[in-house]
Amino acid sequence: MNKNLMDETYREYNIDKYLTGYWSRDVWNLDDCPLAKGQSFSFTTKNLRFDYIHNPHLKNEFKFFIYKGLVDKRFSFKTVWSFNAGKLKALSEYISKQHPSMHSIIEIPKQAFLPEFKNYLEGKGIVTIRKQGTSEPWRTKKYERKSLYLKLYERVYNFFYDFYDDRKETEKDRWDARKLGVRYNITRSHYSIDFSDIPISFRPLVKRYFKHRLCEQMSITLGTAVSNLSKLYLFFNFISNKYPDWVDLNQLRRIDIEEFIMLVKNTPLRGKGKSKAPTNQYIGRTLSNLNTFLTEMQIFEWKEAPMKPVKVLILPGIILGKNPKNPIKLNMCQMKYGNKLCITSINFKNNLFLYF
Numbered sequence: 001m002n003k004n005l006m007d008e009t010y011r012e013y014n015i016d017k018y019l020t021g022y023w024s025r026d027v028w029n030l031d032d033c034p035l036a037k038g039q040s041f042s043f044t045t046k047n048l049r050f051d052y053i054h055n056p057h058l059k060n061e062f063k064f065f066i067y068k069g070l071v072d073k074r075f076s077f078k079t080v081w082s083f084n085a086g087k088l089k090a091l092s093e094y095i096s097k098q099h100p101s102m103h104s105i106i107e108i109p110k111q112a113f114l115p116e117f118k119n120y121l122e123g124k125g126i127v128t129i130r131k132q133g134t135s136e137p138w139r140t141k142k143y144e145r146k147s148l149y150l151k152l153y154e155r156v157y158n159f160f161y162d163f164y165d166d167r168k169e170t171e172k173d174r175w176d177a178r179k180l181g182v183r184y185n186i187t188r189s190h191y192s193i194d195f196s197d198i199p200i201s202f203r204p205l206v207k208r209y210f211k212h213r214l215c216e217q218m219s220i221t222l223g224t225a226v227s228n229l230s231k232l233y234l235f236f237n238f239i240s241n242k243y244p245d246w247v248d249l250n251q252l253r254r255i256d257i258e259e260f261i262m263l264v265k266n267t268p269l270r271g272k273g274k275s276k277a278p279t280n281q282y283i284g285r286t287l288s289n290l291n292t293f294l295t296e297m298q299i300f301e302w303k304e305a306p307m308k309p310v311k312v313l314i315l316p317g318i319i320l321g322k323n324p325k326n327p328i329k330l331n332m333c334q335m336k337y338g339n340k341l342c343i344t345s346i347n348f349k350n351n352l353f354l355y356f
Contacts, residue, residue: 015060015061016060018067019060021034022034023063023067026049026050026051026059027047027048027049027050027051028047028049029046029047030047030077031046033077035070036077039077041078043078043081043082045081045085046081047081048066048081048085049085049089050062050063052089053092054100055095055096055102057102057103058095058104058105061105061156062092062156065155065160066080068159084148084152087148087149087152088152090121090124090126090149091149091152091153098116104160105153105156105157105160106157106161110154110157113157114150117149117150118150121149126149128149128150129146158174161174162176170207170215173195173196173203173207174192174194174196175193175194175195177191177192177193177222178191180215181215182214182218182222183218183222184222190226191222193210193222193225193226193229195207195229198232198233199236199240201240201246202236202239202240202246202247205248205302206229206232206236208302209296209297210225210228212300228289231285231286231289232290232293234263234286235260238260239252239256239260242256242259247304248303248304249297249304249305249306250305250306251307252306252308252313253308253313254308254312254314256313257290257313257314260290261283261287264278264282264283265283269282287314290314291310291314294310294313294314
């Protein structure tokens with residue numbers, strides 16, 4: 001594996017030391033759970049079974065995953081005992097049949113394991129994917145919502161991938177805000193930012209940028225970082241497809257920005273209803289995020305920065321309209337200087353919007 005993992009003996013000890021008393025049992029009766037004392041539950045399933053798992057390594061990993069989720073209050077008792085029990089059993093049965101000698105859930109890369117597990121579930125008549133619309137315009141295909149069976153596997157895998165990884169948090173592809181000491185909304189269960197969708201050639205650069213803004217400057221919150229990352233993903237996916245050999249943005253040209261703008265403009269937003277064109281506000285925020293990213297690279301003289309000044313790549317223009325409900329309507333040809341598109345930054349504090 002391309003990561004530093006703790007050796008197997010220490011790894012198992014690190015888990016086993018928590019699995020004592022009630023947690024060491026192969027059948028967890030909810031009435032006996034030390035974390036559930038004094039509570040009453042409306043669901044009838046009271047036994048969570050691990051006795052059907054013959055692989056001791058996987059059994060302890062599954063136990064520890066649920067134990068930590070309950071202790072950290074990421075899981076509810078109903079989620080564990082009522083919803084996840086059947087999904088966990090299906091995952092365990094698949095591993096017992098196809099990979100009986102696995103020592104850890106992360107032993108097989110997720111990219112290799114997931115398609116096989118998906119085929120196994122579908123062979124048993126279990127629906128694994130539901131297609132629906134999405135409000136995320138960087139997805140060019142209809143959004144596929146994974147079933148709880150696949151999601152449970154991914155949660156277990158991601159948990160242990162992080163648990164066994166002894167690298168610094170900002171060197172990983174998935175950061176936990178609680179370990180970084182950065183601002184995040186404690187009322188929500190989302191406390192991570194995931195860079196794994198950023199093309200590998202640009203991933204270190206993007207992580208460096210967010211480390212700078214989120215952890216060092218502390219100029220943005222986790223929520224803002226996640227939102228900004230989703231828009232930068234669209235840009236770097238576009239650049240990687242157009243220039244597969246690029247590892248930096250030194251040769252970035254204005255024509256690239258113009259083509260990217262047209263991509264954003266012509267990629268429909270998808271939601272619960274019909275697809276719709278991206279809003280002017282969304283287009284403006286996407287360009288504003290990109291402008292900030294490129295500008296900071298040049299200010300701090302990063303070697304990956306574009307050689308051309310950002311103001312040449314993203315032309316300064318006129319901010320049009322003050323009321324997003326009543327925009328000044330212009331044709332695209334009226335927004336050009338010669339053959340060049342006129343793009344501007346956006347000022348949301350004064351409710352100034354750019355309309356295309």
